[in-house]
Amino acid sequence: MTVRVLLVVSVLLAWSSHAHALPRFAARNGASCSLCHINPSGGGIRNAYGRNVFATAWLPLGTGPAREAWDHPDSDTDDSAPKGTHSGGFAFDPEINDSLVFGADFLAAYIYSKPDRGPAPGAKPDVTSSFFLMQGDLYHAATLNDHVTLVFDVGIYSGFEAWGLLSVLPAGEPNNLQIKVGRFMPAFGIRDVNHQLYTRDGIGLGATDKDSGIELTGTLGPAMLQVAVLNGTLGDKGLDTHGSKRSWLEKALSARASVRGRAGKLRVELGSSFYYSPNTDEANPLLAGSVDPARTADVSEGVDNVRAGGFLMSNLGRFSYLAELVSVHDSFKASSMPSLTGYASYQELSFVPLQGLDLIGTFEFADPDVQLGNDRRARAGLVAELFPWRLTELRTMVRRSWDRANPTGGAWDVVVFTHLFF
Amino acid sequence: MQMQALVSAITIAMGCQLLLPHAAVAQGADAGAPTPAAPSTPVAPRESVQPQPVQAQPVQAQPALPRPEVALPTPAPDSPHQGAGAPQRAQQRALAAERGRPLYLKYCATCHGRDGDGHGPSAAALEVAPLDFTRGVYKFRTTPAGMIPTQRDIERTIRLGLVGTRMPPWSKLLSPAEITLLAGYLMTLSDRFWTDEPPPPVLEIPAEPRADAASIARGQALFGRMGCPVCHGTQGHGDGMIAAALRDDWGKPIRPFDFHSASPKGGPAARGYYRTISTGHTGTPMPSFVALLKPDERWDVVHYVMSLRAPRGVLDYLLDPAGRMTIP
Numbered sequence: 003m004t005v006r007v008l009l010v011v012s013v014l015l016a017w018s019s020h021a022h023a024l025p026r027f028a029a030r031n032g033a034s035c036s037l038c039h040i041n042p043s044g045g046g047i048r049n050a051y052g053r054n055v056f057a058t059a060w061l062p063l064g065t066g067p068a069r070e071a072w073d074h075p076d077s078d079t080d081d082s083a084p085k086g087t088h089s090g091g092f093a094f095d096p097e098i099n100d101s102l103v104f105g106a107d108f109l110a111a112y113i114y115s116k117p118d119r120g121p122a123p124g125a126k127p128d129v130t131s132s133f134f135l136m137q138g139d140l141y142h143a144a145t146l147n148d149h150v151t152l153v154f155d156v157g158i159y160s161g162f163e164a165w166g167l168l169s170v171l172p173a174g175e176p177n178n179l180q181i182k183v184g185r186f187m188p189a190f191g192i193r194d195v196n197h198q199l200y201t202r203d204g205i206g207l208g209a210t211d212k213d214s215g216i217e218l219t220g221t222l223g224p225a226m227l228q229v230a231v232l233n234g235t236l237g238d239k240g241l242d243t244h245g246s247k248r249s250w251l252e253k254a255l256s257a258r259a260s261v262r263g264r265a266g267k268l269r270v271e272l273g274s275s276f277y278y279s280p281n282t283d284e285a286n287p288l289l290a291g292s293v294d295p296a297r298t299a300d301v302s303e304g305v306d307n308v309r310a311g312g313f314l315m316s317n318l319g320r321f322s323y324l325a326e327l328v329s330v331h332d333s334f335k336a337s338s339m340p341s342l343t344g345y346a347s348y349q350e351l352s353f354v355p356l357q358g359l360d361l362i363g364t365f366e367f368a369d370p371d372v373q374l375g376n377d378r379r380a381r382a383g384l385v386a387e388l389f390p391w392r393l394t395e396l397r398t399m400v401r402r403s404w405d406r407a408n409p410t411g412g413a414w415d416v417v418v419f420t421h422l423f424f
Numbered sequence: 425m426q427m428q429a430l431v432s433a434i435t436i437a438m439g440c441q442l443l444l445p446h447a448a449v450a451q452g453a454d455a456g457a458p459t460p461a462a463p464s465t466p467v468a469p470r471e472s473v474q475p476q477p478v479q480a481q482p483v484q485a486q487p488a489l490p491r492p493e494v495a496l497p498t499p500a501p502d503s504p505h506q507g508a509g510a511p512q513r514a515q516q517r518a519l520a521a522e523r524g525r526p527l528y529l530k531y532c533a534t535c536h537g538r539d540g541d542g543h544g545p546s547a548a549a550l551e552v553a554p555l556d557f558t559r560g561v562y563k564f565r566t567t568p569a570g571m572i573p574t575q576r577d578i579e580r581t582i583r584l585g586l587v588g589t590r591m592p593p594w595s596k597l598l599s600p601a602e603i604t605l606l607a608g609y610l611m612t613l614s615d616r617f618w619t620d621e622p623p624p625p626v627l628e629i630p631a632e633p634r635a636d637a638a639s640i641a642r643g644q645a646l647f648g649r650m651g652c653p654v655c656h657g658t659q660g661h662g663d664g665m666i667a668a669a670l671r672d673d674w675g676k677p678i679r680p681f682d683f684h685s686a687s688p689k690g691g692p693a694a695r696g697y698y699r700t701i702s703t704g705h706t707g708t709p710m711p712s713f714v715a716l717l718k719p720d721e722r723w724d725v726v727h728y729v730m731s732l733r734a735p736r737g738v739l740d741y742l743l744d745p746a747g748r749m750t751i752p
Contacts, residue, residue, distance in 0.1 A: 059592035174545025319743035
């Protein structure tokens, strides 16, 4: 029984806490994440454009006037219009004053998950069917002036993020240098809403994988370069306390570079990312399964983690296509341990039949250890995402996974959620 | 063909200074001191442009009566056009600024800039740059080229947005009263709205005559004669001889409208075309034809250019730019 409960809890936890960022919106806008988010790497609290313009005017269903409105353009009683958010009655405004803003992402979900097989031969599959809180993040941002913003995010599952952002020129300038100091998620690849992806959580970039350090973001028109020096202690560890095992100078390095371009109606962003953390005491999550359980002591002698990847974000009219491929590589200090290499990939094609409705197909593939032929896994999902009115998202997702290495095999998952955000 | 277009271009340039009617105004606009706004295109005497009646009626208190066809300017409670003395004007301006600023900062400043200069933090990411409100130069007007718009004009743009750009339609997001406050606020950003000058005359848009084949044929002839092809191309694809070289007053390249596309910025309705052709887009090379074409001739031209609209196919739908205003 307890095993069962643990299984269910682990399924739910795996789903919990999406870090909210929708890279396909960036692709659609032909812009970087910072068009809508305070964080130059995207995710978390939105800026004035994200909150008051994009999420207000360009995201929900039916914000545009009826065609007839132009025939009588000077009548100010558009009866088809829901009355303005501020006119009369209760108006909710997370902007406390000129500098202080709140933000939030609350996701309440229902999940149904049915693995192909039971945990033991002959056992029935353990079906999960449950309501749960998938994400609860409360953001605070204080804009001290045109150059300094402080952000604090407390999450129910995702721990906390706290950082200050210093912009040499005011945010939004096409050529700029920004310095982020504090605790945050290092910039890497496509920061998707679904942290559960093989290319996110799968390679150690899950919702809790935040680290402390300094990140520089340089933008030059459509080109962007981010470089960070970090503790290399991803996850909930706060301090770099590896002590004698590694020298105090041994820090993790992360870098992400991207450039946007357009040809006619086609908009493309190409980028690559890199992460290097020497002498850690854990293998990359993607490769951990390939480490002989009898040799965990050897692992803690030291591992050099490397992640390198490339990504593409593109948009053509109502279609957006995102793709990412990441390779992870661990080399172990223990002499007899062979180094390990694996791959994870993500692709997403989305279509917006009308403003407020997104239809999305996703495909993920991972080969955790290239030397093993029997550990590949894949997932394909179909998502319908509806933004019926401001600050609300309803999403349904059906997903099928195939996993050779997992004793319970693949699974069918259905997830329905409501997402309130501001 | 090309010769003919060139001749029309020269005729226009010499006869009416239409090719650059905007330059002089835009430069004077910023002067700071309350300078009278001289229209660069004289309003033809035969035109049915009438001085705007001055009425002070609070917008919020108005019952939703059917409005007259002609867009009468409705001064807001704090409308500057009230013939008030300078101290009163300053007071009204300060009040309008105070009332509208919170809304402006919340919804508009990220593109139009905190000070209304068009340099908001998101402006760099937009394909079509937002306007600089401090110059008091507006494109979408019922007033003569170069003149300040009516408050009603500004409200219309805020309410309906600008098609094909990222200027959102706010009619379903903000209340009419809020839109009035915002328009009032934009007017406080430029001295041009606060002078002793009488308010500019307002274009009357007469009822649209039938768009029959004869009207379209007349419109086609006028289209060539007026030199539209020089900029908009002989087939109206926005690829005229000088199209590639056109810039707006801010020095940014600007493309003449392609009549085959679904809607101009000012909306898909015939009266929007009529307004643009009559008053032009001050701040851009798009001239005003109020002095050159009689109202029914303007309707003929409208009928002709609207007849060029290509039916929208599946491909057009699929390639609609997302995140920008498209036509329902």
